[in-house]
Structures are given as structure tokens and as C-alpha cells.
Amino acid sequence: MARVEFRRIEKRFGDVVVIQDMDLVINDGEFVALLGPSGCGKSTSLFMLAGIYMPSAGELRFDDSVVNEVEARDRNVGIVFQSYALYPHMTVQNNIMFPLRFKGVPREQALPKVREAAELVHVGELLDRRPAQLSGGQQQRVALARALIKEPQLLLLDEPLSNLDATLRLTMRTEIKALQERLGVTTILVTHDQLEATTMADRVICMRAGRIEQVGSPDDLYSRPASLFVASFIGSPPINLLTGQAQNGAIRVKELSLPCSGGVSGEVTVGLRPEHMHFGDTGIPGRIAQLEPMGREILYVIDTPVGHVRILEGGSVAAHRIGEAVHLAFEPDATLVFEADTEALLPNARVLLPNGGAAAA
Amino acid sequence: MAIPAVPAAVTQTHWDRLAIRARWKRRAKSTGLYSFLIAVSIPIMLPYFWLVTIAFSAKRGVAETEVLWLSISILVPTLLAYWIWSIFARNIGQLLMGFLAVTAVGGAAFAVYVLPELHLRNFIFMVETNFPDVVRSRAGEVSGGISFPNVWQAFANSLYLAGAQTVIVATVASLAAYYLSRFQFPGRAAMLRSLLVLHAFPVLTLIVPLFLLLNFVGLLDQMLGVILVLVGFELPFAIFIMKGFFDAVPWDIEMSALTDGASRRQAFVKVVLPQVTNGIIAISVFSFIRGWEEYIFVFTFLIKNTNWTMSLYMFFVRDDLMGVDFGVVSAVGVFYLIPSLVLYVAAQKFLMQMSVGGVKG
Ligand SMILES: Nc1ncnc2c1ncn2[C@@H]1O[C@H](COP(=O)(O)OP(=O)(O)O)[C@@H](O)[C@H]1O
Ligand SMILES: [Mg+2]
Numbered sequence: 001m002a003r004v005e006f007r008r009i010e011k012r013f014g015d016v017v018v019i020q021d022m023d024l025v026i027n028d029g030e031f032v033a034l035l036g037p038s039g040c041g042k043s044t045s046l047f048m049l050a051g052i053y054m055p056s057a058g059e060l061r062f063d064d065s066v067v068n069e070v071e072a073r074d075r076n077v078g079i080v081f082q083s084y085a086l087y088p089h090m091t092v093q094n095n096i097m098f099p100l101r102f103k104g105v106p107r108e109q110a111l112p113k114v115r116e117a118a119e120l121v122h123v124g125e126l127l128d129r130r131p132a133q134l135s136g137g138q139q140q141r142v143a144l145a146r147a148l149i150k151e152p153q154l155l156l157l158d159e160p161l162s163n164l165d166a167t168l169r170l171t172m173r174t175e176i177k178a179l180q181e182r183l184g185v186t187t188i189l190v191t192h193d194q195l196e197a198t199t200m201a202d203r204v205i206c207m208r209a210g211r212i213e214q215v216g217s218p219d220d221l222y223s224r225p226a227s228l229f230v231a232s233f234i235g236s237p238p239i240n241l242l243t244g245q246a247q248n249g250a251i252r253v254k255e256l257s258l259p260c261s262g263g264v265s266g267e268v269t270v271g272l273r274p275e276h277m278h279f280g281d282t283g284i285p286g287r288i289a290q291l292e293p294m295g296r297e298i299l300y301v302i303d304t305p306v307g308h309v310r311i312l313e314g315g316s317v318a319a320h321r322i323g324e325a326v327h328l329a330f331e332p333d334a335t336l337v338f339e340a341d342t343e344a345l346l347p348n349a350r351v352l353l354p355n356g357g358a359a360a361a
Numbered sequence: 362m363a364i365p366a367v368p369a370a371v372t373q374t375h376w377d378r379l380a381i382r383a384r385w386k387r388r389a390k391s392t393g394l395y396s397f398l399i400a401v402s403i404p405i406m407l408p409y410f411w412l413v414t415i416a417f418s419a420k421r422g423v424a425e426t427e428v429l430w431l432s433i434s435i436l437v438p439t440l441l442a443y444w445i446w447s448i449f450a451r452n453i454g455q456l457l458m459g460f461l462a463v464t465a466v467g468g469a470a471f472a473v474y475v476l477p478e479l480h481l482r483n484f485i486f487m488v489e490t491n492f493p494d495v496v497r498s499r500a501g502e503v504s505g506g507i508s509f510p511n512v513w514q515a516f517a518n519s520l521y522l523a524g525a526q527t528v529i530v531a532t533v534a535s536l537a538a539y540y541l542s543r544f545q546f547p548g549r550a551a552m553l554r555s556l557l558v559l560h561a562f563p564v565l566t567l568i569v570p571l572f573l574l575l576n577f578v579g580l581l582d583q584m585l586g587v588i589l590v591l592v593g594f595e596l597p598f599a600i601f602i603m604k605g606f607f608d609a610v611p612w613d614i615e616m617s618a619l620t621d622g623a624s625r626r627q628a629f630v631k632v633v634l635p636q637v638t639n640g641i642i643a644i645s646v647f648s649f650i651r652g653w654e655e656y657i658f659v660f661t662f663l664i665k666n667t668n669w670t671m672s673l674y675m676f677f678v679r680d681d682l683m684g685v686d687f688g689v690v691s692a693v694g695v696f697y698l699i700p701s702l703v704l705y706v707a708a709q710k711f712l713m714q715m716s717v718g719g720v721k722g
Contacts, residue, residue, distance in 0.1 A: 047616070050616075051619070052616050052619065071619075072616075072619040073619055073620070073622045073623060073624065075620070077620055078620075079620050081613045081617060083611060083613055085613040085614045085616070086614070087617075087618075087635075088614075088636065089635040098618070098621050099621040099622050101622075102621065102622030102623055102627070103622060150621070150622070
């Protein structure tokens with residue numbers, strides 16, 4: 001097991017800077033998720049850890065040693081590629097055994113280990129098959145077994161669930177998390193799916209265009225997003241964003257004026273999460289434009305003077321109809337205000353309901 | 362809405378009529394197509410067939426056609442019977458029974474009428490080095506001026522020429538194509554383009570400079586000289602084909618091998634090469650056959666008769682005995698033909714895959 005540290009890491013491909021100024025510490029035994037939209041440099045970061053890419057600048061440390069120039073094969077890192085990257089010409093058994101061949105483990109000692117690793121991920125009865133004869137989920141388990149059999153000091157998972165169907169994704173999510181807890185191996189999960197990151201990892205690293213945007217617990221990212229980007233990336237359905245002008249304790253969004261605390265001024269963006277909004281007697285007036293039943297909850301899209309606003313209400317039967325006039329209320333404590341040009345959170349600012357409809361924070 | 366009711370019986374016959382018409386149309390179409398294909402392939406097939414018949418049946422040295430017509434008059438009805446039966450057989454059991462019956466009748470006719478005419482005397486060259494003189498004296502002519510080597514010597518030379526050339530082409534093309542497929546380097550695009558341009562050169566245009574070059578470096582009248590020349594001509598296209606195969610190998614299985622502890626060379630040998638075996642087999646077969654049938658270069662660059670290849674041997678047999686004994690010339694032809702035929706048949710499966718798996722820019 002290892003503690004991993006990025007110190008001012010930069011990665012360029014030719015003139016294109018893909019990773020910039022990355023500083024990050026991942027503690028021994030921790031399960032972290034690298035979260036970000038496609039193309040933001042998650043896989044590149046992972047491949048630097050695996051030794052496939054060499055950082056262009058900065059220091060990459062495992063425990064207390066700089067490993068920038070250590071070759072991939074000497075790092076003892078287990079990696080599950082997005083495509084699983086099983087060796088098509090080998091049976092499952094030989095796929096899983098492959099890493100042991102280079103450690104000089106004799107076959108008779110390797111075989112029980114292979115069986116053990118295969119049992120661990122429930123592919124024990126598939127040892128004689130070839131990858132092409134396996135389903136996506138089975139291929140992924142084999143890839144996991146192959147990564148785990150070398151008892152890696154670091155386990156890297158590159159979008160491991162993205163090629164699975166929804167049900168299987170849920171199962172594997174639970175299984176991978178349980179496995180990680182049991183083995184205690186330092187694990188880095190790469191994903192573009194915020195739900196995957198927040199449900200599986202102890203800590204989430206949110207990336208944007210080659211930079212780390214925020215590092216924190218899933219709750220930190222949800223409740224106290226450092227930036228507009230994180231706020232809009234985390235949460236489903238996505239947060240409602242209203243851009244307006246703050247002045248004299250109120251934010252003016254189009255013709256609507258929302259009182260606010262925290263002494264803000266200038267152009268700001270207000271973030272209101274759909275799940276923190278509800279119908280009220282007063283508040284933002286609007287008309288229901290659309291409703292989407294989502295099982296236990298219903299998502300309403302409301303036409304308001306400030307544009308479309310989504311709100312989430314509990315219950316499986318819609319209490320309102322399309323076209324109905326409503327007022328939208330929200331909890332001031334859960335509101336977020338961002339500076340519009342820097343997109344940074346104004347931590348003390350809160351938005352209150354118009355017309356004094358709710359108590360101030 | 363009033364839809365006029367159509368009596369069930371009427372629609373029934375209607376559909377039946379349409380089905381019958383479609384069936385006849387289909388049959389007429391396939392009959393036309395097959396007739397056309399057969400008509401076109403007769404002039405292609407006939408010479409091969411004739412070659413074999415003459416080699417095994419000619420007795421008097423002149424162009425005899427009795428056995429040819431005899432065997433065709435058995436073969437053609439047999440094939441026709443197969444075809445007609447395959448159209449009318451209703452299930453696989455009937456099909457096999459019919460084929461068995463046709464084979465029995467055809468085989469019996471062959472045994473009775475053709476078999477007694479066949480003999481191996483035209484293959485005298487396989488045991489008698491000085492066979493042209495024997496054949497000539499049989500025909501009452503004086504001996505010719507050419508001294509022939511043992512046919513097995515020529516066979517071994519051809520095997521050596523084609524085999525060595527194949528090994529070099531397959532090895533060099535695999536390595537070069539891998540590099541071209543995987544690595545960026547200055548001039549890569551120009552190199553890829555020149556691969557095809559090189560292949561466009563008619564080989565004869567270079568025969569004078571190559572003669573001088575070989576003479577200069579002392580490889581004239583040596584097998585190695587011709588082998589190197591052939592390798593030079595074969596390589597560009599082989600590299601191009603192999604690059605297509607390497608391009609189709611996913612990048613991440615190679616990276617996976619590296620993180621599993623393999624060196625670059627081990628990853629190439631154990632993981633990448635097994636994915637392109639079909640390509641290697643394909644270029645090997647083509648190179649071998651190219652070497653086996655090579656004529657211009659061996660004719661120009663090899664002089665001693667102990668250096669003769671099968672093509673030269675064939676050429677001089679034809680030169681010496683054409684008009685004296687067609688039977689012996691044909692027998693040499695059959696002997697020369699068999700190895701490439703065997704190779705093609707054996708490798709057919711892999712060659713077929715080439716058009717599917719490989720070749721893309
Ligand atoms: N080998 C490479 N050469 C050039 N550019 C690359 C290479 N690998 C990745 N990139 C670029 O780096 C950026 C980040 O890629 P990647 O790390 O794969 O993103 P992610 O995994 O977050 O989707 C992308 O814009 C991609 O085009
Ligand atoms: Mg990626």
C-alpha cells in the first residue's frame with residue numbers, strides 16, 4: 001500500500017498542456033475518485049501514476065520516493081482500463097496469471113493464487129474461457145482479478161463501470177467498494193459520473209480542463225462547491241443557475257428581486273438545487289411547464305420570469321398539473337452564490353425568499 | 362369505413378400464385394448466374410486440367426487429347442449431377458445420399474475408362490538427372506546442349522530462396538510495421554506514402570542497375586543476391602499490410618502488459634504479436650509464393666546450373682523438350698505447381714481473413 005503525491009505535476013503532449021499544476025495527496029488505503037467531464041485529463045493523470053506516461057514537469061511520489069522515471073513494470077500498480085484490455089488470445093486463467101509470470105512465480109504456486117483471485121471477483125468457473133466468450137461484466141471482473149493478483153500498492157480504475165448496463169453498474173459499484181474496504185488498497189477511481197464518484201469514494205477530486213477544481217468529501221462538493229463548475233457538475237437533476245446583479249442587499253435577476261445576505265455586490269450567479277426547492281404560498285411566481293415522474297419523486301419544470309426552473313418534489317403522484325400557477329420557495333441555508341466572473345463561491349452569501357416569505361439565515 | 366370483404370379462398374390463391382412466381386424467378390436467376398459463371402470459368406480451368414491430364418497420361422510425347430476429353434466427359438456430368446441434386450434435395454440426408462450415389466457412379470466410370478490410361482512415366486525427371494537425353498533418344502533425336510542439375514537440387518534451391526526470403530520479409534515487415542504503427546517520428550507520413558510508390562515500380566526497370574550492383578558487391582550468381590533483391594521488392598507492400606494489422610491491435614492491451622510487469626519487448630512478443638499472426642501468415646504465404654515463382658531475377662542473376670531454381674529448371678526443360686515430349690514438360694510443371702498449391706490450400710483460412718482484418722491506411 002502506498003501514499004501517493006502529485007507535486008506541481010504538469011503533462012504536455014507536444015505543445016498541448018493536458019495537466020497543469022496538479023497538487024494532490026492521496027493517503028495510504030484511501031479510496032478517491034477523479035471526477036470530471038470527458039477530456040479533462042483524468043486518464044492522463046492515471047497513466048502517469050501507472051508509469052505509462054512520464055510527467056513533463058513536477059514530482060510524482062509514492063510514499064517518500066520520486067517515481068517520475070520508474071518504469072511501469074517496476075511500480076507494482078494494478079490498473080483496470082476502460083476497455084478492460086484483456087489479452088484476447090489467452091484464457092481467463094492465463095490473463096489473470098499474466099502478471100505473476102514476470103514476478104518469477106512458478107506455475108504450481110501461481111495457479112492457486114489465480115483461483116483465489118478469480119473467486120474473489122466471482123469468475124472462478126470461467127477460467128477456461130477466452131475474453132471474447134465473456135459478457136462485459138465478466139470481462140471487467142477478470143480485469144479486476146488481473147489487477148489485484150499482483151497485490152498492487154495502488155489500484156487504478158479507469159471508468160470501470162461505463163461499459164456496463166445500469167443494473168450491473170449498481171452491483172459492481174457495491175462490489176468494488178466492498179472489495180476495496182476489505183483489501184485496504186489505495187484506490188483511485190476515474191469517472192465522469194458524479195453519482196459513481198460520490199457513492200463509492202471517500203474523497204472526490206473534481207477536475208476541469210487539466211486542473212483540480214476542488215478536493216473534498218462527497219458532501220463538501222455537494223453542499224459547499226468551491227466553484228460554479230463543481231456546483232453544476234455535482235447533483236442530479238442539475239442545479240438551477242440564475243445570473244443577476246447584486247446591490248444594496250438584493251440580487252436583481254431580470255425583473256425579479258431576491259433579497260440576499262453576506263454583503264455581496266456586482267454580478268453574481270445564484271445556485272438553487274431542485275431538491276432544496278418546494279412549492280410555497282409566496283416566493284418566485286411561475287407556471288408549471290412540464291412534469292417528469294421519476295418514481296418516488298417528480299421533477300417539475302416551472303416557467304418563471306427568470307427562465308425555466310427545475311424543482312424536485314417527493315411523492316409518486318403529481319400534486320400539480322401542467323399550466324397551474326405556483327410559487328417557488330427554497331431554503332435560504334441551502335442557497336449558493338457565486339461571483340460571476342471568477343465563478344468562485346461566496347461562502348457567506350445567502351439568498352432569501354422574496355417578499356420576506358422566509359426567515360433569514 | 363367499409364372495406365370490401367375479400368373471400369379467404371381468393372386471397373389464398375392470390376398469395377400462392379405470387380409465391381410460385383417468386384420461386385420460379387429465383388430459380389431462373391440462379392440458373393442464369395451459374396451458367397454464366399461456368400461458361401466463364403471453363404477457359405480458366407481447362408488449361409490446369411489439361412496440364413494434369415497430360416502429365417499423367419501422355420504416352421507418345423505429342424499433344425494427346427483422348428484422355429482429356431474422356432475425363433471431361435466423366436467429370437462434367439458428375440459435377441452437373443451434384444449441382445442439380447443440390448437444388449432438388451429436400452434435406453441434408455437426401456443431399457448426402459444423392460452425392461454418395463453420384464460419386465459412386467462417377468468414380469466407377471473414372472476407374473473403368475480413365476484409370477487404365479494413367480501412368481507415372483513422364484515423371485522420369487525425378488529419378489533420372491540426364492532425362493532429356495533419354496527422352497530425346499526415345500523420340501529418335503540427338504542429345505541437346507543443356508546440362509541439367511538434379512531436379513531435387515533445383516527444388517531445394519527454390520525452397521531455400523523462397524523460404525529465406527519469406528523469413529526475412531516476415532521478420533523485417535513485422536518490426537517495421539509495428540514501429541510505423543505505434544510511434545511518431547519525423548518523416549513518418551512521407552515514409553508511409555513512399556511504401557506504396559516503391560511498390561508501383563515495375564521490377565524489370567531496375568534489372569540493369571541491380572545486375573551491376575550485385576556484380577559490384579560480389580553477390581552475382583549467388584542465392585543470397587537474389588534473396589536480397591526479392592526482399593527489397595516484397596518489403597514495402599508487406600510492411601503496408603502488416604501496419605494495417607498492427608493498427609487494429611488496441612493500444613491499451615500493450616500498456617496493460619507493461620503495467621503487468623512486461624518489458625517493451627516482452628509486451629510485443631507475448632501480447633501484440635499473437636494478435637497479428639493472421640497477418641504474418643498472409644504476408645508469409647504471399648512472399649513464399651512470390652519467391653517460388655520468381656523467374657526474371659533468377660534468370661538474370663543466377664548462372665551456374667547448381668544454382669537453378671525450379672522456375673529455371675522448368676524454363677530449360679521447356680526450352681529443351683518442348684515439341685519433343687509434351688508429357689514430360691507437363692509433368693515438370695505439375696511437380697513445380699504442387700508446393701504452392703498445397704501452401705495456398707493450407708493457408709486459405711488465414712488469407713480469407715486478411716481482407717476482413719487488415720489493410721487500412
Ligand atoms: N497521447 C496523447 N497525445 C496527445 N493528446 C492526448 C494524448 N492523450 C490524451 N490527450 C489529450 O489530453 C486530453 C485529456 O485526455 P484524457 O486524460 O484521456 O481525458 P479523460 O480521461 O479525462 O477523458 C484530451 O484533450 C486528449 O485529447
Ligand atoms: Mg479517459
